Amino acid sequence: MSVPPARRRATAEPAWLRHLLLAVGLGFLFFFLLLPLLAVFAEAFAAGGRAYLEALQDHDARSAITLTLLVAVLVLPLNICFGVAAAWAIAKFEFRGKSLLITLIDLPFAVSPVVVGLVFLLIFGAQGLFGPWLAANDIKVVFALPAIVLVTMFITLPFVARELIPLMQAQGREEEEAAVSLGASGWQMFRRVTLPNIRWGLLYGVILANARAMGEFGAVSVVSGHIRGETNTLPLHVEILYNEYNAVGAFASASVLALLALVTLVAKTVVEWRLRREVRMLSTALPSEHN
């Protein structure tokens, strides 16, 4: 969207207004984005590099990191399978109730994380629907890994599907139909045609889902039980240290999460760029005019 400056002149704001808007907009971003980001690292290193490293080598911090990674590793594959399946059905077929399904996929975005946590507590908790049965069989769900995984599945459910549905709709059915008419089996069609076509969109969704899976706080906090060294994910660990007035420890762990966020942003930007190129290819691959 670069318009040559000569063309812009007739419709540009006066210089003073342009500068004012720039100052206000960038100032807003400075105070609300950049400053917090810098503050995380400044606080983490407030007591020097050694204290920072020590905080990260703490046993509880490391087990929190491990648990956070484990949750992401367990949740993401399921989320990918769901996202691809839902997008395939929605983008390539017509059926009754399709728009309802799309709306329901959005639902986890709208529900408060605390409510999500409570919901699983009500089902699997001691007084919950399956609580007595689970207790009798000595299966731990709530205040243990299963519940953390379940709430994370709930929270991250829409990400991959939301990315893939518009992409696959834009790509249409014809390439897959061509593959089938050339004799490809369902799996060959999916692996050789569909998957390469959606790989960037899929990756984009996974990056977003991963960031959310690792960073989720509210829902996990309700069902985790905050057992140190066992059911504390990294965000919960941050909370505990902060509430104990261990600022360096809290911000050291927070800086790991902030780094994760920055990596996410970079990866997202790169993938977005590839994705845009793909979509541009799509628009040139499909001639717009035809009567």
Next chain:
Amino acid sequence: MSIEIRAIGKRFGAFVALQDVSLHIPTGELVALLGPSGCGKTTLLRIIAGMETADSGQVFFAGEEATHVHARDRNVGFVFQHYALFRHMSVFENVAFGLRVRPRQLRPAEAEIRRRVSDLLQLVQLEWLADRYPSQLSGGQRQRIALARALAVEPRVLLLDEPFGALDTKVRKELRRWLRRLHDEMHITSVFVTHDQEEALEVADRVVVMNQGRVEQIGSPDEVYTNPASPFVYEFLGNVNVFHSRMHGAWADVGREHNGAVPAAEATAYVRPHDIDIEHRPVFGSLQATVQEVHAIGPLVRVELAHASELIEVELTRERADVLLLAEGQQVWLKPRQLRVFAAPPTTLEEGGSGI
């Protein structure tokens, strides 16, 4: 391989896409399915390919019923309207796809695949593009690659959906002739869908004119043009003047002489613009008209005339126009060389039919 379509019917919800369509396509013929958009021609093509299932009726390939055979197993080459090239594969891989996805025991060796693909690229004269990606090709090149890809699996039937629809005029004409030549060399039974009558008439051995889910006429290009079976075919294939017997009694009389039993009160006469002669004096069966405008268009001269507030279009050769020396406002007499009379009511297509 011959194709036989028997009493095919197809609905999409309340919309009737095809109604009792029967059709026989002999081996080696190049057939055009011609009709306006929404007439069901693409649906019929997709049913032949097995991409859509008919609600009723049967499809036979070489005398064998294929109605319920899966598209994968029909051995049909399908060229999509927008080519549907695999955008992340090179041109070479696109063409090789059909060979590579074969079950292991039927799959040719890698060297054989390379040979066959390069033969096909040679056939479509695009070997030098083998390593490019679809997005780097022009529309005409994509079209030819799509064709090569369809031919790679050695199909028994070639089906093309609006093969030239998305191309500009010049490329379209070149590709048209090229496809005709290719067909003459390979003699593979081929069906293509088009809404462009010129394309159908120029390329096909036979033309199937379709309208609102039905077949209106099947015949050679010459037959359907010179001897349309219905008002719709008349109007769809080229320009036509429509005369109602109430208003143009004299012409309807002429028509009756030609066609016999149509009652004058309910007849409409169809005359092509180039089938009308202009005379300076009244002759038997002629109609008086006033010259409105005269345009020279290339080799032709198009004359618009008014008769009783209705517009009549006549096409003359330049030589004839030079002899007539027509001027605006001049009174002349029109006489049809050839016309057809149909019983009213005529079809509801807009007056004048589709332009050339």
Next chain:
Amino acid sequence: MRPLFGPGRLLPGFRLSLGCAVLYLSLIVLLPLSGLVFKASQLSLAAFWDIASGERALASYRVTFGASLLAASINAVFGLIVAWVLVRYSFPGKRVIDALVDLPFALPTAVAGITLATLYAGNGWIGRYLEPLGLKIAFAPPGIVVALTFIGLPFVVRTLQPVIEDIEPEVEEAAASLGASRLQTFVRVLWPALLPALLTGFTLAFSRSIGEYGSVIFIAGNMPLISEITPLLIISKLEQYDVVGATALAVVMLLISFVMLFVVNGLQWWAATRHGTGAADGAPR
């Protein structure tokens, strides 16, 4: 040209993919949520009403909705400016800043919470300049607004950006050539085009803010009746083993979620039908 009804066409995997998707969605989202509704239905209507309209609950609604509304409004105003600046002007570091707008999506809310609390505390980088002026932000209701503004920031920007990109310069040039001033062009030509997306972004930010928990609790001070948000009230009821009370409030929150979802869908439909292309297609969530 080819409307399709019902499955059974060429492409494989319809039943399998739809079946898997519906099963996963049901097991993970729908059944658990209906468990909540089931639990709540064991309460009598009067008891439910008692809890849902208790003094502390009402105060928490006021805090949650008030702060969310204020934060979403701040984001609407500044988000419009930011989106405009990012699309229309060029300046050094633009691409980095553009990428940074998504930070609130990527940064875990707990991190945002402790960081903002530290920044706006009396001895923090920002708080130390505001406190002498009598402005107490952290550990007071304004802190909630700050946290929610951070959380909702990308929504308005990311919803507006594609719409501003799509506005053809010709439209503005046409307005200018017809004698409109820059202000008139904005008010009469640009504003109507931007409004649906702006409202969509506002609603998305608002809807996200209502349910937000992680970033708020660190900075809010969490005083009952004054700076206690509804999600926190649910948590504190849970901590007092008042599962019934927590459930009742959760049902209220869930109902609000459904309403918000409905409103967002309506807005996106409106934006799409009014301006051809889906204005909210690129809307982040």
